[in-house]
Amino acid sequence: MGVAGSGKSSVAEALAPRFGARFVEADQFHLPASIVKMSAGIALSDEDRWPWLKALLHELTRGDDVVLACSALRKSYRDLLRRAGGVRFVYLAVDRADVMRRVESRVGHFMGTSMVDSQFAALEEPGPDETDVVMIDAALPAAAVVEAASTALGSTTYR
Numbered sequence: 001m002g003v004a005g006s007g008k009s010s011v012a013e014a015l016a017p018r019f020g021a022r023f024v025e026a027d028q029f030h031l032p033a034s035i036v037k038m039s040a041g042i043a044l045s046d047e048d049r050w051p052w053l054k055a056l057l058h059e060l061t062r063g064d065d066v067v068l069a070c071s072a073l074r075k076s077y078r079d080l081l082r083r084a085g086g087v088r089f090v091y092l093a094v095d096r097a098d099v100m101r102r103v104e105s106r107v108g109h110f111m112g113t114s115m116v117d118s119q120f121a122a123l124e125e126p127g128p129d130e131t132d133v134v135m136i137d138a139a140l141p142a143a144a145v146v147e148a149a150s151t152a153l154g155s156t157t158y159r
Contacts, residue, residue, distance in 0.1 A: 002092035012069035026070035043118035061085035092138035
């Protein structure tokens with residue numbers, strides 16, 4: 001979980017085979033109207049996000065192990081995904097400057113730099129009550145982020 005450009009997709013895709021799990025990219029579940037909005041630099045509302053999150057919850061409850069790359073920016077969104085049972089989160093924490101650099105260098109993605117500020121505005125960083133979340137510094141080299149996430153998820157202790 002984390003803002004656009006934090007490395008969610010790359011990390012999740014690398015983690016999935018380590019856990020014998022299926023990689024799921026949450027962006028593929030957005031409604032077409034939501035993609036149009038984001039492509040135009042318009043932030044999604046909760047009303048836009050709930051159908052997307054419910055589709056992701058359904059995907060998590062299909063029965064196989066899944067590593068999901070999803071922003072899950074608000075606690076209420078994470079709470080919905082927790083309904084699948086056994087959900088753990090890796091929060092890829094990154095600052096705005098790094099995100100801007102990363103998003104500027106992406107090609108062909110609907111989430112542009114005009115959306116970065118809205119991502120940070122919507123972000124509710126996980127609090128101490130969210131004991132199923134581990135925070136990792138996403139400014140580390142990609143291999144180090146994947147290794148830290150793998151180690152944390154292999155542990156039974158979080159935070």
